[in-house]
Amino acid sequence: MGCLEALKPEILLSQSSFREAREYIRKNVREYHEVEPGYRIFDVHIIGVPPLYIGVEGEHLIFPYTKPCHGTFVVKVPGGEEIGMAFASRTYRCPGSLSPPKGLVLSRIQR
Numbered sequence: 001m002g003c004l005e006a007l008k009p010e011i012l013l014s015q016s017s018f019r020e021a022r023e024y025i026r027k028n029v030r031e032y033h034e035v036e037p038g039y040r041i042f043d044v045h046i047i048g049v050p051p052l053y054i055g056v057e058g059e060h061l062i063f064p065y066t067k068p069c070h071g072t073f074v075v076k077v078p079g080g081e082e083i084g085m086a087f088a089s090r091t092y093r094c095p096g097s098l099s100p101p102k103g104l105v106l107s108r109i110q111r
Helices: 018-028 082-086
Strands: 010-016 031-035 052-057 060-067 071-078 107-110
Touching: 010 018, 018 052, 018 060, 018 071
Parallel strands: none
Antiparallel strands: 010 071, 031 052, 031 107, 052 060, 060 071
């Protein structure tokens, strides 16, 4: 597992449940994507109870991160190249969309 601290994350929500983390992203991030448990981003595996969301806000990624013995946090980190690469291996599904954004994926939900 990679080291999240090296990314200098901004903690948006701390010591939450999987459900609270999911709802925080759903309610506070305009664009988010559903991923499966175990999904790897920045060499960090995201764990939790589905559905799991990764938010995209400008050049930042927002996602739940569970640290054993400390709970689940919602973190915001600079996305850089990871935004395009993160979802490239997934199938994009978004009914009614004209075209998928470059590299985005599994389930795109936009408010």
